[in-house]
Amino acid sequence: MNFSKDCNGMDVKEPDKTLLSSIDFSPEKYVRDLSQHCVGGPELRRLRKKIQNLSEETNNSLKKNVYQNYMQFIDSAKELSHLESEMYQLSHLLSEQKSLLTSLCTTSILADDSMIIRRSENKDENVKEQNQINHEKLASILEKVEGCKELLEVSARTYLYEGPLAELDPLENTVIKNVQAYLFSDGLMIATRNGRGLMKYVFETMYELGSLAVVNVKDLGNIKYAFKILIFPDTRIFKCDSETTKKEWLEKFDHAKKTKLTQDQQKRESVPEKSPSRSISIDSQSLNQFEELEDTVTAHPEWFLEAPEELDVCIAQRHFDDALALLQRVVEYCAHAQQDHVLIEVQRKVDVRHNNLTQVLMKELEISTGKSMQGGLGASRRAVRLLIMLGHSNQACDLFLKLCTYLLKIQYDRTKKEGSITVYVKNLSGIIFTNICHMTEEFLKNFPNSSACCSAYLVWVSAQLSYFSNHFIKRVFKSPISLSNLAECIDLVRWHCQKLCTYGVDLCYQVEGALRTYITKALKDFNDKFVESIKFKALDDNWNPTNLKSKNLLSKCLNEYAEMGLILNSYITGDVWLQITANNMEFSKTFLILLNNCLKLETTELLYAINDTISNVFEAQIKQHELILSEGTKADQKTFVIKNAEFLLTTLMVLCQRKYIEKLGFPCEKLKQIQDKYSSLITVISPTTRDIKTKYSSDQYL
Amino acid sequence: MAKKATVQPALHKVIMVGSGGVGKSALTLQFMYDEFVEDYEPTKADSYRKKILLDGEDVQIDILDTAGQEDYAAIRDNYFRSGEGFLCIFSITEDESFQATQEFREQILRVKNDENIPFLLVGNKSDLEDRRKVTFQEASDRAKQWGVPYVETSAKTREHVDKVFYDLMREIRARKIEEKTVNNGRGKDKNKKKKLKCTIL
Ligand SMILES: Nc1nc2c(ncn2[C@@H]2O[C@H](COP(=O)(O)OP(=O)(O)OP(=O)(O)O)[C@@H](O)[C@H]2O)c(=O)[nH]1
Ligand SMILES: [Mg+2]
Numbered sequence: 001m002n003f004s005k006d007c008n009g010m011d012v013k014e015p016d017k018t019l020l021s022s023i024d025f026s027p028e029k030y031v032r033d034l035s036q037h038c039v040g041g042p043e044l045r046r047l048r049k050k051i052q053n054l055s056e057e058t059n060n061s062l063k064k065n066v067y068q069n070y071m072q073f074i075d076s077a078k079e080l081s082h083l084e085s086e087m088y089q090l091s092h093l094l095s096e097q098k099s100l101l102t103s104l105c106t107t108s109i110l111a112d113d114s115m116i117i118r119r120s121e122n123k124d125e126n127v128k129e130q131n132q133i134n135h136e137k138l139a140s141i142l143e144k145v146e147g148c149k150e151l152l153e154v155s156a157r158t159y160l161y162e163g164p165l166a167e168l169d170p171l172e173n174t175v176i177k178n179v180q181a182y183l184f185s186d187g188l189m190i191a192t193r194n195g196r197g198l199m200k201y202v203f204e205t206m207y208e209l210g211s212l213a214v215v216n217v218k219d220l221g222n223i224k225y226a227f228k229i230l231i232f233p234d235t236r237i238f239k240c241d242s243e244t245t246k247k248e249w250l251e252k253f254d255h256a257k258k259t260k261l262t263q264d265q266q267k268r269e270s271v272p273e274k275s276p277s278r279s280i281s282i283d284s285q286s287l288n289q290f291e292e293l294e295d296t297v298t299a300h301p302e303w304f305l306e307a308p309e310e311l312d313v314c315i316a317q318r319h320f321d322d323a324l325a326l327l328q329r330v331v332e333y334c335a336h337a338q339q340d341h342v343l344i345e346v347q348r349k350v351d352v353r354h355n356n357l358t359q360v361l362m363k364e365l366e367i368s369t370g371k372s373m374q375g376g377l378g379a380s381r382r383a384v385r386l387l388i389m390l391g392h393s394n395q396a397c398d399l400f401l402k403l404c405t406y407l408l409k410i411q412y413d414r415t416k417k418e419g420s421i422t423v424y425v426k427n428l429s430g431i432i433f434t435n436i437c438h439m440t441e442e443f444l445k446n447f448p449n450s451s452a453c454c455s456a457y458l459v460w461v462s463a464q465l466s467y468f469s470n471h472f473i474k475r476v477f478k479s480p481i482s483l484s485n486l487a488e489c490i491d492l493v494r495w496h497c498q499k500l501c502t503y504g505v506d507l508c509y510q511v512e513g514a515l516r517t518y519i520t521k522a523l524k525d526f527n528d529k530f531v532e533s534i535k536f537k538a539l540d541d542n543w544n545p546t547n548l549k550s551k552n553l554l555s556k557c558l559n560e561y562a563e564m565g566l567i568l569n570s571y572i573t574g575d576v577w578l579q580i581t582a583n584n585m586e587f588s589k590t591f592l593i594l595l596n597n598c599l600k601l602e603t604t605e606l607l608y609a610i611n612d613t614i615s616n617v618f619e620a621q622i623k624q625h626e627l628i629l630s631e632g633t634k635a636d637q638k639t640f641v642i643k644n645a646e647f648l649l650t651t652l653m654v655l656c657q658r659k660y661i662e663k664l665g666f667p668c669e670k671l672k673q674i675q676d677k678y679s680s681l682i683t684v685i686s687p688t689t690r691d692i693k694t695k696y697s698s699d700q701y702l
Numbered sequence: 703m704a705k706k707a708t709v710q711p712a713l714h715k716v717i718m719v720g721s722g723g724v725g726k727s728a729l730t731l732q733f734m735y736d737e738f739v740e741d742y743e744p745t746k747a748d749s750y751r752k753k754i755l756l757d758g759e760d761v762q763i764d765i766l767d768t769a770g771q772e773d774y775a776a777i778r779d780n781y782f783r784s785g786e787g788f789l790c791i792f793s794i795t796e797d798e799s800f801q802a803t804q805e806f807r808e809q810i811l812r813v814k815n816d817e818n819i820p821f822l823l824v825g826n827k828s829d830l831e832d833r834r835k836v837t838f839q840e841a842s843d844r845a846k847q848w849g850v851p852y853v854e855t856s857a858k859t860r861e862h863v864d865k866v867f868y869d870l871m872r873e874i875r876a877r878k879i880e881e882k883t884v885n886n887g888r889g890k891d892k893n894k895k896k897k898l899k900c901t902i903l
Contacts, residue, residue, distance in 0.1 A: 171710055172710070210774055210776055211774065212777065212780075213777045213781045214747060215748065215749045215781075216748045218748045219734065220749070261773050261774070
């Protein structure tokens with residue numbers, strides 16, 4: 001260092017992070033300066049080493065950062081998937097609420113709403129509600145306007161708008177009378193004010209919308225806010241009370257006309273054989289369309305008239321597919337055909353059959369004692385499919401899931417409880433999860449595009465997994481079980497959960513959450529037990545090397561430990577001795593098993609408990625060495641104890657950290673702390689172990 | 703009734719027909735308010751009224767500006783029924799609109815059931831000579847065939863705008879006078895017949 005300063009005494013700086021990361025740093029220039037100002041190989045070599053160190057350091061911190069980011073990414077991904085399933089559950093709750101509300105609504109609706117099948121599922125409620133409002137409105141008009149009883153006779157008529165208007169004389173432009181005008185989906189009704197009598201207005205006329213020519217009066221001298229209607233031979237001028245109401249009326253007329261036009265077009269398209277729009281010039285005041293309808297009565301085909309009876313037969317003979325096909329044919333026919341009273345009568349009868357069929361199909365899916373469930377889900381397929389086609393996918397989904405629940409329950413009862421817990425859990429989780437997977441497939445086949453059903457299904461799976469978790473907890477945690485078996489059982493369940501994910505049902509976190517407290521508690525128990533037994537065994541320990549009695553047994557022992565990853569050759573003395581206590585020999589074996597099982601159980605959430613357990617146990621063992629050394633033992637025994645401590649803190653510890661890193665990608669901080677804490681035990685005397693800390697410090701793994 | 707009628711000047715009802723965008727509204731507004739509207743906003747059905755002096759006589763004109771597009775035939779019939787004379791407009795820059803006049807003519811004749819209904823064939827947008835698609839010749843040939851006058855107008859330059867409205871009103875007025883005399887004549891005839899019968903008896 002002095003040398004370099006001597007030789008240049010100026011601006012070639014020592015390489016460090018700030019220099020290298022400064023913006024105006026230019027490698028070429030820096031190297032040129034260096035080689036100019038530095039004399040001699042050693043100096044250059046020193047600088048190179050320094051730069052190399054810097055590069056390694058940067059590398060390490062980069063790795064650390066990447067790892068940290070990665071962990072954060074994983075955590076947020078997990079969080080997202082939890083949120084997703086919560087949203088599903090919410091959606092399910094909402095759709096349940098919705099159907100509850102609808103069922104409440106339907107019970108209070110008086111208006112008959114036949115042919116439910118015609119409407120798509122989600123339109124249903126809306127339409128019903130509007131029908132209700134419309135019905136009430138029409139009824140209130142009936143009460144106010146005298147002489148318009150026929151108003152309700154046209155079933156498709158809906159109320160759109162009303163308002164007071166002043167009628168003007170077409171020549172004089174003076175007000176003749178005040179009227180109340182009502183706009184319906186098919187016509188405009190004019191009612192005049194009634195001086196006497198109970199009702200406010202008297203029906204005057206009804207103009208059909210299909211021939212009502214409306215004119216926006218833009219300029220009529222000093223008359224403002226007026227519009228005309230032209231229905232030959234009438235020309236009538238009406239005056240509104242403001243520009244806005246006039247605009248409103250004109251817009252309503254326009255909208256009503258457009259709506260009617262699209263409806264008419266649909267009708268016309270579906271019934272091409274009907275004569276194209278005969279000129280509709282109706283006599284004003286003719287509301288009665290009955291005569292017109294009378295002559296089409298005979299037009300309905302025989303199959304249509306006989307449909308209700310035919311449906312009865314199909315349902316009785318359980319030819320459900322035929323029944324459904326016929327139902328659909330009827331619906332199609334009704335949509336196109338002339339609406340008359342015969343048609344409505346048949347529709348009503350068919351509706352009853354529709355309900356019958358639904359009931360029968362729902363019965364098929366219901367679970368009753370006595371009923372054989374041999375067919376399983378496959379047997380339900382037809383009923384489910386037909387129910388969906390009938391527009392009852394929610395009910396079908398509900399019944400389907402109930403059936404699934406029932407079938408799963410049978411599996412719980414059937415799985416034999418004898419034998420070890422592990423075997424039982426293996427069997428049971430295998431059966432339950434396979435079934436759930438199978439049911440998921442079946443579900444996806446049955447209900448491919450209904451989001452309401454999909455959320456219902458997720459909620460169902462969630463409930464099933466809760467049930468399973470509870471069952472699992474009862475079996476596994478409430479009875480004595482070894483950590484190995486526990487780890488194996490839990491590993492198995494996790495594997496199954498993961499498999500469910502491939503179907504898009506990610507509920508691992510839920511099962512994990514249910515088990516977590518129990519696993520944590522179990523770990524704590526194992527921890528306590530282990531520490532207890534360490535203390536107990538230490539009492540009997542007389543700190544002697546292990547005598548393996550024969551060369552043969554020694555090599556067998558060495559092999560056994562080598563397989564676990566512990567190379568003990570350096571601890572051999574003589575032919576049959578190992579400079580490790582029997583206690584430590586056993587400890588290292590059981591500790592490695594503990595570690596393996598812990599690592600098997602590992603999840604981010606459990607890591608804390610796991611670290612605690614392994615470090616507590618390890619510390620309990622190493623502590624025994626500290627105790628014995630502080631008691632002031634003889635010199636030769638001291639060396640032996642230190643040698644043992646060194647075995648634990650280096651040989652075993654390195655292996656443990658390696659395993660830990662293999663699984664998690666980073667070393668166990670807590671174990672490292674213990675290593676640091678007790679490193680004084682071995683550094684005091686043994687010169688060979690002085691560099692343990694740096695050599696085995698876990699930094700090198702990053 | 704008769705008293706009131708004398709107070710109000712005679713009312714002539716004119717209807718503007720023709721395809722969308724040919725300039726029905728533009729012609730109407732030019733005639734009514736001497737203004738030209740550049741923007742195109744499709745009409746539904748607008749009516750205007752104006753007092754004018756026709757050959758020294760006070761009259762009122764009622765213009766019904768209809769939509770180029772009307773979906774209900776029945777509604778269109780009702781519009782047409784209310785008219786006493788028709789300006790059938792097409793745009794000389796658009797052949798389709800010229801072809802459509804044939805259809806309008808037929809509909810009007812069907813609805814009014816009168817071959818001699820006051821009617822003018824109007825070729826509008828004459829200011830757009832460079833974009834002309836319909837020759838004067840073919841348009842006037844068609845008018846001749848129908849027995850109606852053909853006039854070319856421009857709502858933009860106001861060329862012949864007053865002419866088409868005034869010409870049509872004159873025809874309407876002439877028709878009304880004619881009808882009156884025919885009716886009166888017929889009435890006289892009837893009276894004559896009755897009288898004849900009486901005398902026979
Ligand atoms: N250059 C030119 N443009 C015109 C003339 N007449 C109308 N236009 C333009 O053509 C377009 C349509 O004119 P309108 O008068 O709105 O057409 P319309 O016949 O009333 O159309 P609808 O109301 O849809 O039946 C507008 O942009 C006018 O400015 C004309 O004589 N010359
Ligand atoms: Mg217009």
